[in-house]
Amino acid sequence: MTADASFWIVQTLNALQLSMLLFLLSVGLTVIFGLLHFVNLAHGSLYALGAFVGVSASAFAGSYWAAFAVAPVAVALVGIVLYVALIRRMRNAGPMNQVLVTFGLIFVFLDLFRLGWGDIPLGMAEPDLFSGRTEFLGIVYPTYRLFIIGLGLVVLAALSLLLSRTQLGAIVRAGVDNGDMAACLGINVERVFFVVFCLGCALAGLAGAVAAPVLSVTTDMGTAILIPTLVVVVIGGLGSLRGAIAGSLLIGFVQTFGAVLAPQAAAVAVYALLAVVLILRPAGLFPARG
Amino acid sequence: MKLSRTWLSAAAALMLAVPATAHAKDYKVGLLLPYSGVYAALGKEIDQGFELALQTRLGEMAGSKIEIVREDTEVKPPVGLAKTRKLILQDQVDVMVGIVSSGVLGAIRDFVHQSGTPLIVANAGNDDATGARCSRFITRVSFSNGQVNRPMGDWLYNKGVRKVYTLAPDYAAGHQMIETFSAAFKAAGGTIVGGEFTPFRTTKDFGPYLTKAQSAGPDAIFVFYAGGEAISFVKQYASFGVADSVPLYGSGFLTSPLYVNAEGPAAKGVVTSLHYVPTIESPENAAFVKAFSAAYGHAPSEYAVQGYDAGQALVEAVKSGATDRAALAEALGKVRFTSPRGPVEIDPATNNIVQNIYIYETVQGDGTLTQKILDVAKAVRDPVSGCQK
Amino acid sequence: MFHQTPLKTGAVLLLATAAVVYAFTTGFFGLELLTEVAILAIVAIALDLVAGYGGMVSLCHGALYGVGAYAFASATVLLGWGGGAGMAMAVAGGGAFAWLIGAVSARTHGIFFIMATLAFGQMAYAYFFDSPLFGGSDGMPGIARLDLSGAGLDLNDSRGYALFCTVLALLAYALAATLLRSGFGRTLVGIRANEPRMRALGLPVWRHKAAAFGTSGALAGLAGALAAQHTMYVSPGLLHWTVSGELLIMVILGGLGTLVGAVLGAGVLVFVKHEVARFTDHWHMVVGLVLIATVLSGGRGIFGQIEFLWGRRGARRPEPAATEGSPDHA
Structure with missing residues (x-):
């Protein structure tokens, strides 16, 4: 292997790209958990839904950007239905019941995808704007992957600002810290929960639409991404934005460089990492509260 | 049903x-x-x-x-x-x-x-x-996994390819397809400069492997992927621009007519071998x-x-x-x-069946992608490896 | 706290009777299903032991079950041991792996415990999937069943094997019930109810939890050995986390923390899945909806609901209520 500097730069970009995709997914899951104390195993299915809706939207409109716009909205709408019908009632039902209800949802979504889009894997084209490759620092890299990295950073920045600078952010932080106390202070936590849940779903849908041109769109893509996402969230610390960032980067880099340096161990590496973190820091690297 | x-x-x-x-x-x-x-x-x-x-x-x-x-x-x-x-x-x-x-x-x-x-x-x-x-x-x-890939060993060597890098998912079929191809290619005089088996159905991002394959400096890449993994692989292969320097060959399931259109233009020019194509x-x-x-x-x-x-x-x-x-x-x-x-x-x-193996290129047809047969290996028969009926 | 109430005893006897009657009246495929139910019932009992009574919800029981199956397969096929030694190996293997998981994860709670078990289970899955020694993704064939011809039993006969598994499931229930009534079981329930207090009382909590999880794993390993002999073949799919998920479904469906419910849930899920699959390829959706409905309807599960109604109605004979969902309707 000719391991020159450009090789490692490209691999670092690969790791960043995967990290950002994981971040888009895990941030919604983690904030929903932190605020609503709700474990949503169907989060991966919402991501898959985003990809399927994206494929249909882009085929219908003939443009990638239709998928980019429609998928988050459509998934958020489905999220609203889920919230009203299920999530609201399940909030105080304990983690096991939540795990089970959302496990049931995974099954339901799986067959809905089969009924709606068939069993044959689908694909989606990249946007013309970001197709091809970009040359910089002596390397050539797919432009669309740079777009994913950029998008992840933009979402990250936006969420940080939202959380630290706006009233909604303050309420969310208060809710994560102590939901009962926030409610006592006259804050309509219920409405904030609802908004946050929809936002998390929209981000999952966005991740699906963004991932679709790189990956294939299959009925089991949601279950396949679920485990890495959960690992990110648990390693980072449930409910913590910083944790989601740290966890995504950690997993993205471990998976990518594991594949490069120790391919035989790559399949086990992520789980081993999770086990180690849970043993040493049972609440994750950046627990949302003390 | x-x-x-x-x-x-x-x-x-x-x-x-x-x-x-x-x-x-x-x-x-x-x-x-x-x-x-x-x-x-x-x-x-x-x-x-x-x-x-x-x-x-x-x-x-x-x-x-x-x-x-x-x-x-x-x-x-x-x-x-x-x-x-x-x-x-x-x-x-x-x-x-x-x-x-x-x-x-x-x-x-x-x-x-x-x-x-x-x-x-x-x-x-x-x-x-x-x-x-x-x-x-x-x-x-x-x-049989071997049957589909064996003819590609000779064929690639005769096309002037000398150094090949291989990729396949890490499960039994992946190993058999790649091992048969590698054995045939080496027997013809070629060299396998490297290869990797990627975790089966958990690998979504082939970027790290593609980058690694490219840096090994092969004349060509030979892979086996099927279904969703095939779509991801072919698209990511195209997006990294590997195609310009290192052409892609593989087992024909890579560009199966069942899902080749989901791969889109990325599949154009990929040459693979299979026991049937609709053309x-x-x-x-x-x-x-x-x-x-x-x-x-x-x-x-x-x-x-x-x-x-x-x-x-x-x-x-x-x-x-x-x-x-x-x-x-x-x-x-x-x-x-x-x-x-x-x-x-x-x-x-x-x-086991004795049949022709078709070496075909995926090309642009009328609106959809289609298969252009380049060569046929006639009546390919598996060796009797340990079979005692 | 666990009580072997008359209702539970009645239900167990009824289920056992139903299984035996079914075994002698059904066809070959019915016997396959009955065997599957009996084997899964053992794992479900094992899972209910820790999840329902110890508060340790596990997503690795599929992996423990698979480790047991692989332990049996390796002992008999690779090492050439006898079936009895293979069974012992499976019990020991499942137990040891579970003890380790329990010991390491004892400090975590709630969703973190679930995730920790998930991680360990998936590690085992990835290991067997990639391991050439155990046949990798293709699994290991050529597993023989226990030879009990000395006792006049032919386990290669479908009916004989189904009844053998049913008896072992009954024994597993008896073992779990005895364990839960002992001081050990009471302590376990105590830890679930108030862990800090138990710790303050000077109890080595982690050791207790690990022992409980190990016992549960040993039972799961036993079931794994039975599954390996049932199919005479093992494959890594047994260890996948979705198997653990389906096991949790069984326990919840039947009634968490009732022990009888675990058995009932295994029966209902296997038969419902089979019946639904006759009419549609989309049985996933039906199972998913049933699961959601079960949790939404109060989450007591079938037997939990029966116990609840029974408790309200006061003492009456248990038989009429307990027949619901027993396998004899299929």
């Missing part, structure tokens, strides 16, 4: 053409395929092909009726085995057809063999199934493509032709006059007929 039992009656359809034999035997077929789970699309194609064959050649069976009992393996070996026991012990089928996953085939092999029920394998390509673990009751009309020019194939498209609304894939030929093999065995399980198994091990994929026969030494 699974409850459906299809009766095909030759007597009713061709009362005039064939004087109905008074005591024509009726046959019961257990069709064991994945109708749910990751291979559901493959199961459906094989099912459609099988039914089309029986309908097409109904008249040749001298008044025999064929009843099909369908069962779903869910692509789970234990489920596959339970359903096999049901079909053999409870439904008392005369012959079993199907099996997509090699894992399921491995699970049911011993039971099928001991029960003495003939099984026509319509997909699962594990080399061992017609090698070390072969059985005189198990006949394979699809392909084979022969009257048999033209008729098959026409009939299949008319019946099911889309062009047939290699999976459809495997199902179709499973049906054809059954018809041939029935025509030979075999009535019980043992005689059917015996007859199936000797059938030969003209398939849409060219002349085929079962090798009596292994019970």
Whole structure:
């Protein structure tokens, strides 16, 4: 292997790209958990839904950007239905019941995808704007992957600002810290929960639409991404934005460089990492509260 | 779907053409395929092909009726085995057809063999199934993992390729396909400069592997991926621009007509080898493509032709006059007929099919991608590796 | 706290009777299903032991079950040991792996415990999937069943094997019930109810939890050995986390923390899945909806609901209520 500097730069970009995709997914899951104390195993299915809706939207409109716009909205709408019908009632039902209800949802979504889009894997084209490759620092890299990295950073920045600078952010932080106390202070936590849940779903849908041109769109893509996402969230610390960032980067880099340096161990590496973190820091690297 | 039992009656359809034999035997077929789970699309194609064959050649069976009992393996070996026991012990089928996953085939092999029920394998390509673990009751009309890839070794070397990097998913089929190709390529004089087996169905991002492959400086990359992984791989291969310096070759499942259009322009120019492509020019194939498209609304894939030929093999065995399980198994091990994929026969030494392997390039056709045949390796026969029937 | 109430005893006897009657009246495929139910019932009992009574919801019981199956397969096929030694190996293997998981994860709670078990289970899955020694993704064939011909039993006969598994499931129930009534079981329930207090009382909590999880794993390993002999073949799919998920479904469906419910849930899920699959390829959706409905309807599960109604109605004979969902309707 000719391991020159450009090789490692490209691999670092690969790791960043995967990290950002994981971040888009895990941030919604983690904030929903932190605020609503709700474990949503169907989060991966919402991501898959985003990809399927994206494929249909882009085929219908003939443009990638239709998928980019429609998928988050459509998934958020489905999220609203889920919230009203299920999530609201399940909030105080304990983690096991939540795990089970959302496990049931995974099954339901799986067959809905089969009924709606068939069993044959689908694909989606990249946007013309970001197709091809970009040359910089002596390397050539797919432009669309740079777009994913950029998008992840933009979402990250936006969420940080939202959380630290706006009233909604303050309420969310208060809710994560102590939901009962926030409610006592006259804050309509219920409405904030609802908004946050929809936002998390929209981000999952966005991740699906963004991932679709790189990956294939299959009925089991949601279950396949679920485990890495959960690992990110648990390693980072449930409910913590910083944790989601740290966890995504950690997993993205471990998976990518594991594949490069120790391919035989790559399949086990992520789980081993999770086990180690849970043993040493049972609440994750950046627990949302003390 | 699974409850459906299809009766095909030759007597009713061709009362005039064939004087109905008074005591024509009726046959019961257990069709064991994945109708749910990751291979559901493959199961459906094989099912459609099988039914089309029986309908097409109904008249040749001298008044025999064929009843099909369908069962779903869910692509789970234990489920596959339970359903096999049901079909053999409870439904008392005369012959079993199907099996997509090699894992399921491995699970049911011993039971099928001991029960003495003939099984026509319509997909699962594990080399061992017609090698070390072969059985005189198990006949394979699809392909073996080695068979599909072996011709590519010589062919690539003759095209001037000297150094190859290989990639495949880390499971039995991935290993067999790559190992057979590598052995053939090295025997021809080529060098394998490196290779990697990627975690099966958990690898979504091939970026790290592609970057690594490129840096190994090969003349070409040879891969095996199928289904969703194939789509991801081909698209990511194109997006990294590897195609400009290192062309992509592989096992034909990589650009199967079943999902090649999901790969889009990225698949153009990829050269692979497979036992069937819909563009084979022969009257048999033209008729098959026409009939299949008319019946099911889309062009047939290699999976459809495997199902179709499973049906054809059954018809041939029935025509030979075999009535019980043992005689059917015996007859199936000797059938030969003209398939849409060219002349085929079962090798009596292994019970694996002997067939042409087509080396084809995926090219732009009328609106959709199509297959341009570059070369044909005629009558490719697997070596008898440890098979003692 | 666990009580072997007359209702539970009645239900167990009824289920056992139903299983035996079914075994002698059904066809070959029914026997396959009955065997599957009996084997899964053992794992479900094992899972209910820790999840229902110890508060340790596990997503690795599929992996423990698979480890047991592989232990049996390796002992008999690779090492050439007898079936009895193979069974012992499976019990020991499942137990040891579970003890380790329990010991390491004892400090975590709630969703973190679930995730920790998930991680360990998936590690085992990835290991067996990639391991050439155990046949990798293709699994290991050629497993023989226990030879009990000395006792006049032919386990290669479908009915004989189904009844053998049913008896073992009954024994597993008896073992779990005895364990839960002992001081050990009471302590376990105490830890679930108030872990800090138990710790303050000077109890080595982690050791207790690990022992409970190990016992549960040993039972799961036993079931794994039975599954390996049932199919005479093992494959890594047994260890996948979705198997653990389906096991949790069984326990919840039947009634968490009732023990009888675990058995009932295994029966209902296997038979419902089979019946639904006869009519549609989309049985996933039906199972998913049933699961959601079960949790939404109060989450007591079938037997939990029966116990609840029974408790309200006061003492009456248990038989009429307990027949619901027993396997004899299929």
